[in-house]
Amino acid sequence: MKLHHSPGVLVVTGLQELNATNAASVRDGVRGAVTSEVTGVDIDLSKTRFVDSSGLGALIAIHKLMLARGGHVRVLNPIHAVEQVFEVTRLNRLFEVVKI
Amino acid sequence: MKVILQCPVAVVGVPALSRKRPLVLSPFLGQTALAHTLSGLSGEGAKQICLQAGERTAEVLRAVGAGEVWGLKITGPDERDFAGARRFILDSLPQAPDLALWASYPVWFDAQMALLERMARQRVGMRELRPGVFVGLRTRLAPDARLTGPLWIGDNVFIGPGSVVGPQAVVEDDSYLDDGSEVVESIVGPGTYAGSFTELRRSFAWGRDLLQLDTGSLTEVQDRFLLSEAAAPKFSLTRLWKQWRHRLPIP
Numbered sequence: 001m002k003l004h005h006s007p008g009v010l011v012v013t014g015l016q017e018l019n020a021t022n023a024a025s026v027r028d029g030v031r032g033a034v035t036s037e038v039t040g041v042d043i044d045l046s047k048t049r050f051v052d053s054s055g056l057g058a059l060i061a062i063h064k065l066m067l068a069r070g071g072h073v074r075v076l077n078p079i080h081a082v083e084q085v086f087e088v089t090r091l092n093r094l095f096e097v098v099k100i
Numbered sequence: 101m102k103v104i105l106q107c108p109v110a111v112v113g114v115p116a117l118s119r120k121r122p123l124v125l126s127p128f129l130g131q132t133a134l135a136h137t138l139s140g141l142s143g144e145g146a147k148q149i150c151l152q153a154g155e156r157t158a159e160v161l162r163a164v165g166a167g168e169v170w171g172l173k174i175t176g177p178d179e180r181d182f183a184g185a186r187r188f189i190l191d192s193l194p195q196a197p198d199l200a201l202w203a204s205y206p207v208w209f210d211a212q213m214a215l216l217e218r219m220a221r222q223r224v225g226m227r228e229l230r231p232g233v234f235v236g237l238r239t240r241l242a243p244d245a246r247l248t249g250p251l252w253i254g255d256n257v258f259i260g261p262g263s264v265v266g267p268q269a270v271v272e273d274d275s276y277l278d279d280g281s282e283v284v285e286s287i288v289g290p291g292t293y294a295g296s297f298t299e300l301r302r303s304f305a306w307g308r309d310l311l312q313l314d315t316g317s318l319t320e321v322q323d324r325f326l327l328s329e330a331a332a333p334k335f336s337l338t339r340l341w342k343q344w345r346h347r348l349p350i351p
Contacts, residue, residue, distance in 0.1 A: 019322065052322035080317030084310055088326060090299050 013044040018055030027058040039071045046077035102185035103146045107153040111202040116318045122156045129219045140194030142170040152177040165346035205313040276330045293330040
């Protein structure tokens with residue numbers, strides 16, 4: 001996982017998968033990198049092959065963190081298979097899913 | 101009448117349907133496309149069927165047995181006794197020869213919707229609760245489940261409280277939709293569990309496989325509480341009957 005800051009936004013890239021093996025480290029990594037200047041988190045899922053419930057839990061935790069700060073979370077370019085998991089769990093209604 | 105029945109086992113337009121078993125054995129309104137075809141051919145007067153399914157002929161033959169269920173004599177791919185026989189390619193059903201089945205996933209879905217009412221009226225034990233809402237035997241529906249036709253719910257299905265099913269939905273036999281789940285413009289394959297508050301739209305869910313009909317995207321859901329095979333009881337008279345009825349000499 002790579003984290004970098006663009007003005008006001010924390011961008012998360014390089015996730016090959018988001019599941020029980022790395023969900024906690026992703027969640028804690030993002031928590032640690034969210035500074036007072038950060039108003040949004042963009043999570044790039046274009047390279048992510050699959051997501052399970054632990055991964056979704058991490059995304060929800062990040063969403064709650066940003067909501068408490070008045071910020072937002074966007075999910076960028078998920079592949080079809082990951083998008084299906086968002087749809088079946090209805091999380092596509094919670095997160096802003098952006099395709100660029 | 102003798103018929104040479106040619107069964108495609110996999111088609112470019114619908115590769116996911118042949119992932120678990122030969123294409124002609126994929127679920128189709130309570131049975132398989134092959135079972136509907138055999139019923140249709142029997143209804144048209146066929147007596148002997150020469151079944152051909154390429155390298156998967158043996159697998160397909162095992163599924164249909166010798167054909168007593170349909171009043172047919174089904175044999176393997178050898179055509180020697182079938183000179184001058186009618187040739188039927190299973191890319192449509194005899195009941196609806198103009199309706200293509202396998203061109204794409206939306207075509208396959210639309211074919212089921214087009215035949216839903218007609219097949220439901222022919223199925224023994226199927227009840228029409230409201231116009232277009234067909235429900236099978238031993239199926240339990242929560243009182244507050246919202247059912248909107250056209251809709252097919254097979255035998256031995258459970259629809260949980262607060263669920264939304266239909267319009268344009270098929271829930272095949274032995275499936276379980278947990279509380280608050282939604283199935284709209286979708287098909288739930290036989291023996292599938294859909295967890296609480298899962299939502300299926302323009303999808304085909306069968307066991308853990310989830311297919312998006314419009315994009316053709318297939319994913320295997322990792323979490324069993326979202327989507328999985330419905331746990332079958334260790335011993336079931338119904339299952340035993342389904343497994344053995346083809347082999348019993350019952351007219």
